[in-house]
Amino acid sequence: MSQSRPMFWRIVRRLIAANRGRLVVILLALGAGAAVTAALLNLQIDAKKRLTTEFRVFGANVIVAPQRLGAGSSETLDESVAKQLISIGRGRHIAVLPMLYITVSAAASAGKQPVQVVVAGGARDLSPAGVSADPEGNKWSGVSENPAQPACSVGARAAAHLNNLKKGDLLTLRSGNRKGECRVGSIHSVGGPEDDQVGTTLELAQRLAALPDRVSLVQLYVPGRPSEIQGFISDLQKQIPEADVHGVRQFTEAEGKLYDRISGLLTATVAVVLVLTTLCVMAAMTNVAMERKNDVGLMKAIGGATRRVLRLFLAEAATLGLIAGLVGAAAGLALSVALGKAVFGVAAQPRLIVYPVVVALTIVVAVAGAYPLRRLAGIRPASVFRGEA
Amino acid sequence: MFLRLVADSFGRRPRHKLLTGAALALGMAVATAALSVSLDVGDRLSREFRSLGANLIVTPEADSLPVEIGGVDYRPANAGAYLPESDLPKVKTVFWHNNIIAFAPTLKVRVSSSTPQWSPASATFVRSSSGGDAELIGTWHQRAVQLSDGSSFVTGLEKTSPWFRIEEGAWFDDDAEQCIVGKKFAERNAVQIGSPLYLAKGNSDDGESLKVTGIFSSGGPEDEAVIAPLRIVQNYLKRPGEYRELYVSALTKPEDDFARRDPKTMNADELERWSCAAYVSSIAYSIKQVLPGSDVRVVRRVADGEGRILSRVQMLLWFVTLAALLAAALAVGASSAASVIERRSEIGLMKALGAGSGTIGFLLAAEQLLLAVAGGAAGYVIGILLARIVGQKIFGVTPQPSLLVLAVILGLAVAVTLAGSAIPLRRAARYEPAPILRGE
Numbered sequence: 001m002s003q004s005r006p007m008f009w010r011i012v013r014r015l016i017a018a019n020r021g022r023l024v025v026i027l028l029a030l031g032a033g034a035a036v037t038a039a040l041l042n043l044q045i046d047a048k049k050r051l052t053t054e055f056r057v058f059g060a061n062v063i064v065a066p067q068r069l070g071a072g073s074s075e076t077l078d079e080s081v082a083k084q085l086i087s088i089g090r091g092r093h094i095a096v097l098p099m100l101y102i103t104v105s106a107a108a109s110a111g112k113q114p115v116q117v118v119v120a121g122g123a124r125d126l127s128p129a130g131v132s133a134d135p136e137g138n139k140w141s142g143v144s145e146n147p148a149q150p151a152c153s154v155g156a157r158a159a160a161h162l163n164n165l166k167k168g169d170l171l172t173l174r175s176g177n178r179k180g181e182c183r184v185g186s187i188h189s190v191g192g193p194e195d196d197q198v199g200t201t202l203e204l205a206q207r208l209a210a211l212p213d214r215v216s217l218v219q220l221y222v223p224g225r226p227s228e229i230q231g232f233i234s235d236l237q238k239q240i241p242e243a244d245v246h247g248v249r250q251f252t253e254a255e256g257k258l259y260d261r262i263s264g265l266l267t268a269t270v271a272v273v274l275v276l277t278t279l280c281v282m283a284a285m286t287n288v289a290m291e292r293k294n295d296v297g298l299m300k301a302i303g304g305a306t307r308r309v310l311r312l313f314l315a316e317a318a319t320l321g322l323i324a325g326l327v328g329a330a331a332g333l334a335l336s337v338a339l340g341k342a343v344f345g346v347a348a349q350p351r352l353i354v355y356p357v358v359v360a361l362t363i364v365v366a367v368a369g370a371y372p373l374r375r376l377a378g379i380r381p382a383s384v385f386r387g388e389a
Numbered sequence: 390m391f392l393r394l395v396a397d398s399f400g401r402r403p404r405h406k407l408l409t410g411a412a413l414a415l416g417m418a419v420a421t422a423a424l425s426v427s428l429d430v431g432d433r434l435s436r437e438f439r440s441l442g443a444n445l446i447v448t449p450e451a452d453s454l455p456v457e458i459g460g461v462d463y464r465p466a467n468a469g470a471y472l473p474e475s476d477l478p479k480v481k482t483v484f485w486h487n488n489i490i491a492f493a494p495t496l497k498v499r500v501s502s503s504t505p506q507w508s509p510a511s512a513t514f515v516r517s518s519s520g521g522d523a524e525l526i527g528t529w530h531q532r533a534v535q536l537s538d539g540s541s542f543v544t545g546l547e548k549t550s551p552w553f554r555i556e557e558g559a560w561f562d563d564d565a566e567q568c569i570v571g572k573k574f575a576e577r578n579a580v581q582i583g584s585p586l587y588l589a590k591g592n593s594d595d596g597e598s599l600k601v602t603g604i605f606s607s608g609g610p611e612d613e614a615v616i617a618p619l620r621i622v623q624n625y626l627k628r629p630g631e632y633r634e635l636y637v638s639a640l641t642k643p644e645d646d647f648a649r650r651d652p653k654t655m656n657a658d659e660l661e662r663w664s665c666a667a668y669v670s671s672i673a674y675s676i677k678q679v680l681p682g683s684d685v686r687v688v689r690r691v692a693d694g695e696g697r698i699l700s701r702v703q704m705l706l707w708f709v710t711l712a713a714l715l716a717a718a719l720a721v722g723a724s725s726a727a728s729v730i731e732r733r734s735e736i737g738l739m740k741a742l743g744a745g746s747g748t749i750g751f752l753l754a755a756e757q758l759l760l761a762v763a764g765g766a767a768g769y770v771i772g773i774l775l776a777r778i779v780g781q782k783i784f785g786v787t788p789q790p791s792l793l794v795l796a797v798i799l800g801l802a803v804a805v806t807l808a809g810s811a812i813p814l815r816r817a818a819r820y821e822p823a824p825i826l827r828g829e
Contacts, residue, residue, distance in 0.1 A: 019730070021726070021730045021813065021816075022727065022730060025723040025724075025726045025727045025730070026723070028719055028722070028723045029719060029720045029723035029724070031719075032715065032716045032719035032720060032723075033716055033720060035716070036712045036713065036715065036716035039712055040709060040712060043705070043708075043709075047705055051698075051702075054694075054697065054698050054701060055694070055698070057690075057693060057694035057697055057698075058441075058690060058691070058694040059690050101458045103456055103458070103463065115454060116454070116456050117454060117456070118456055118457060118458055157454060157455075158454060161453075161454040189686070189689070190688075190689040190690060191445075191446060191686040191687045191688040191689045191690070191692070192688060192689070192690060193455065193457040195686065196454055196455045196456075196457060197457075216458075246608060247608060248608065248609065249552045249607060249608025249609065250441065250442055250550075250552045250607075250608070250609065251441070252608075253440065253552045253608075254438070254440040254441040254442075254552070257437065257440050258434075258437055258438065258440070258698070261434065261437050261783055261784065262434070262698075262702050264782070264783045265426070265430065265702075265706075265779070265783050266705070266706075266709075268779040268782060268783060269422075269423060269426050269706065269709055269779065270709065272419070272422050272423075272775050272779060273419050273422070273423055273709065273712075273713040273716075276415050276416070276418050276419040276422070276713075276717075276775075277415075277416075277419055277713065277716045277717065277720070279411075279415045280412050280415035280416045280419065280716075280717060280720045280721070281412075281720050283408050283409075283411040283412035283415060283724065284408075284412045284720050284721070284723050284724035284727065286408050287405060287408040287409055287412065287724055287727050287728065288727045291727070291731045335712070339705075339708045339712075342704070342708070343701055343704050343705045343708065344701060
């Protein structure tokens with residue numbers, strides 16, 4: 001046996017190198033299968049994770065409000081809740097936006113008829129993406145910050161009612177005998193109640209309302225799968241018993257449904273593609289393996305036992321599978337990184353676990369494709385040489 | 390003779406041909422399944438996105454500025470403007486009427502609620518008051534709107550706001566004196582199903598009585614509200630036939646830069662192209678044209694998110710399809726290349742008997758084409774079946790088999806087999822018959 005092992009591998013080497021055309025064909029089929037398998041598996045894992053971050057565009061999905069933000073009640077929370085939320089949510093990439101709503105009378109310029117308008121303090125930007133603002137930030141891009149005259153973002157409808165307020169105008173806000181001013185930094189139109197409001201800094205709203213360090217509610221964006229968000233909500237409720245924590249059902253419910261649908265769709269498509277690709281590669285391999293009839297006949301004629309001959313061919317197939325798998329899976333991972341970048345704008349992270357799995361799968365496919373050779377065990381060498389069958 | 394040679398080749402080596410055909414069929418099945426799913430997914434997902442609710446809001450243009458905090462409008466009851474309910478069927482006459490899947494008009498008023506101790510059977514009173522603690526919302530639950538073409542279109546709040554859930558009892562009937570109450574409202578006022586709710590006028594305690602048929606939850610400010618048929622709230626506010634806000638849920642196409650342009654700045658060509666695409670803004674524009682005095686706003690939070698996710702998922706599936714096509718093409722090409730390589734000795738013999746390279750190439754190509762058409766057709770059938778299973782499992786709807794896909798698949802099958810055979814055939818043309826026949 002010690003003598004026959006080098007011989008065994010020598011024959012395998014020769015089998016592989018004997019026909020360059022066939023070698024290219026096998027490597028191409030197996031390599032393509034491995035590349036697609038690796039790319040799809042990797043992309044599938046990554047896409048599901050990306051999807052939950054995509055839901056961020058819907059804006060806040062969790063609201064922390066005072067226990068009974070009953071209609072008409074003017075209860076507020078302490079601003080420290082926001083800090084508490086940030087520390088609880090550490091490592092979860094949550095976005096926290098404390099808000100204080102008050103009704104003030106606003107006037108575009110002195111002498112003009114004032115209009116009742118809602119001021120949303122804390123929202124630097126009332127567009128949906130505004131909730132992704134960094135938790136501490138109250139800075140406005142492009143507008144120089146002046147504590148006495150902060151910038152504000154005015155809703156399109158509110159602006160229309162305020163003598164067609166324009167960017168750069170000065171807006172005077174009055175509540176009781178308190179007065180504040182802000183410089184219009186932008187006009188926003190988002191198709192929600194925000195269009196009727198004036199967004200400004202939390203400080204200004206607190207000063208106008210004479211409620212220092214108080215907020216009406218805290219908007220949160222919590223990324224993750226619906227079950228994760230639910231878990232986080234009940235966590236928060238336990239740790240902040242004085243507040244009422246609830247999901248925005250319109251979005252959490254739809255997000256959950258959409259997540260299920262899209263990830264189910266991806267999984268199903270990827271599974272169908274993988275199974276069929278595997279079968280297709282296997283059929284191609286079997287076709288190639290069937291041609292080895294002559295080789296089998298010759299080996300049997302010079303005294304090779306059926307099992308040893310079969311082992312030779314399986315070893316050949318496994319070696320080819322290994323080579324094609326190593327190259328193909330690497331190509332597939334590279335492909336998935338590029339695809340992830342194209343689709344989500346963020347390069348997909350290559351998962352290392354995919355690599356060995358795909359290489360192993362390719363070897364299995366190659367060996368399974370060569371397995372019909374066992375039928376050749378019944379071949380009678382003489383009839384092969386006579387050119388029959 | 391030519392046909393006999395082809396038939397002979399199939400008859401002599403049925404197993405080989407079967408395997409090449411199987412590889413082809415499977416490869417094409419991958420392509421068909423992936424293509425069918427990708428073609429169909431836009432429509433399906435866009436329908437799923439409607440669980441986010443309305444993406445368009447219609448309000449009166451002449452309205453005063455709402456003073457709304459947390460979904461609650463603090464304006465006095467009769468301030469602001471209204472729109473006529475009788476115009477609503479026109480919404481289904483716009484160019485994109487098939488894309489409008491639901492709409493619901495609403496009329497809201499702040500009310501204060503009380504459950505006096507003396508009242509029999511725990512009756513609850515609500516009366517209009519701008520500083521009230523609850524809201525009375527009039528809307529449609531399931532209303533059949535008569536359209537001009539004689540058909541009717543059933544729509545209402547249940548479709549525009551699918552996240553409203555009846556916790557107990559049932560929805561109200563649009564034509565009955567009934568209402569449903571929010572979960573928090575019910576807790577606070579100890580409202581039970583079947584108990585009466587009075588819409589009190591002025592300071593008197595009499596008024597129209599409604600039967601509470603259900604308790605609902607929305608997870609939003611509506612949990613503090615009473616929802617009643619629109620007609621009843623109109624009568625209560627003495628605003629017959631009027632509404633203030635219309636929620637419209639429409640199927641849309643993801644917006645691109647072109648979609649966001651102001652239609653006023655477009656020339657005639659661009660305007661036509663713009664209004665012939667189901668962009669949310671062009672649907673808004675066409676609704677505004679049929680509802681005079683209205684202001685149609687796009688709910689950006691819903692519309693933008695929807696467009697973004699939809700285009701990403703679609704792009705992702707197209708890439709999956711492309712990758713599947715590529716792998717199928719390579720495997721099939723490899724398979725047909727192998728079937729040409731193995732026939733070296735046959736080619737040598739034919740050449741020795743005087744066949745030209747062209748004739749041999751033609752013969753082999755014809756064989757491959759036959760296989761491609763048969764394998765491609767079989768693959769199409771398998772692929773369509775798989776796409777149906779996927780569609781049924783995920784969306785509950787099977788995608789329609791499309792002839793376009795069949796054409797693409799057959800074309801692809803032919804192209805792939807010919808490309809796979811081309812290189813070995815070119816080499817076969819150079820074969821010298823003598824060494825092959827000698828077995829070298």
